[in-house]
Amino acid sequence: MTPWPRKDDSRRDASRKTEPGKDRKDRKARFPKDGSRKKAAFARRGRPEPRDRDGPAILYGWHTVKAALENPARRFRRLLATENAAHRLAEEGVPTPIAPTLVRPDEIAAIVGPEAVHQGLLAEADPLDSPDITELPAEGLVLVLDQITDPHNVGAILRSAAAFAVAAVVTTARHSPEATGVLAKAASGALDIVPIVTVGNLARALTALKDNGWMTVGLDSEGTADLADTALRGPLALVLGAEGKGLRQLTRQTCDAVARIDLPGKITSLNVSNATALALYVAHTRLKAGG
Numbered sequence: 001m002t003p004w005p006r007k008d009d010s011r012r013d014a015s016r017k018t019e020p021g022k023d024r025k026d027r028k029a030r031f032p033k034d035g036s037r038k039k040a041a042f043a044r045r046g047r048p049e050p051r052d053r054d055g056p057a058i059l060y061g062w063h064t065v066k067a068a069l070e071n072p073a074r075r076f077r078r079l080l081a082t083e084n085a086a087h088r089l090a091e092e093g094v095p096t097p098i099a100p101t102l103v104r105p106d107e108i109a110a111i112v113g114p115e116a117v118h119q120g121l122l123a124e125a126d127p128l129d130s131p132d133i134t135e136l137p138a139e140g141l142v143l144v145l146d147q148i149t150d151p152h153n154v155g156a157i158l159r160s161a162a163a164f165a166v167a168a169v170v171t172t173a174r175h176s177p178e179a180t181g182v183l184a185k186a187a188s189g190a191l192d193i194v195p196i197v198t199v200g201n202l203a204r205a206l207t208a209l210k211d212n213g214w215m216t217v218g219l220d221s222e223g224t225a226d227l228a229d230t231a232l233r234g235p236l237a238l239v240l241g242a243e244g245k246g247l248r249q250l251t252r253q254t255c256d257a258v259a260r261i262d263l264p265g266k267i268t269s270l271n272v273s274n275a276t277a278l279a280l281y282v283a284h285t286r287l288k289a290g291g
Helices: 022-030 036-044 062-069 083-091 105-112 151-163 181-187 202-211 249-254 272-288
Strands: 057-060 076-081 121-125 141-146 168-172 196-199 215-219 236-241 257-260
Touching (some): 057 062, 057 105, 057 181, 062 076, 062 083, 062 121, 076 083, 076 105, 141 151, 151 272, 168 202, 196 202, 202 215, 202 236, 215 249, 215 272, 236 272
Parallel strands (some): 141 168, 168 196, 215 236, 215 257
């Protein structure tokens, strides 16, 4: 029987021998220290991106970067653009508070990952400041997210929030994705339109809203009534839980009411971002009609 080769066996693949330092350089190129590859891997698995509170927000894609450039509250660290994207920015009159650095498309792909649709634009910017929940004007609609961690879902929720003129999205400091990367791309510019209020304790935040005159309605499959049949008044806060877990017990208890969304088909549940869009339509229609 032929034994397995030892480490010093002559059968060792000679092709693995490289010039001094080359393998280390290749590894650095494949695994940059900014953590972008790690964040991309987490996003592909539907998990929240690792947090880097001191790091910049990574924004890529035309709508995402355009909205950020048009937001006077944004402070940029650098702006990367392909030649075509830079021409488009100039042609459409998009303000560029920082001069773009011209790069090849693969240089942006090396940062955001080969599967990301960056459309030739990437910006690194400081994270936006989080307003205090007591500063929200007591009018309109807000969304409250109870530990929704998938960046794709939160991004899609922000996009729907922008479409329905939602005043703010309230989320927790823990168990929520960072406002960067995949989330920003899924939001398609809404990240720079809808303020995100980050709170440490969701139950206390809901109580603060109620003290300021907000009606708080939780959405849950076990709600006591259909949202379309629930008496609503403004200002209104819709509270949504994570898929599977739903609303946490203390969150449910703090809400003024807990409603469900009745569906006529054989599938009676929706992805949380789709359910949010439907709930916003129902609530917007009811409030417009007077409750």
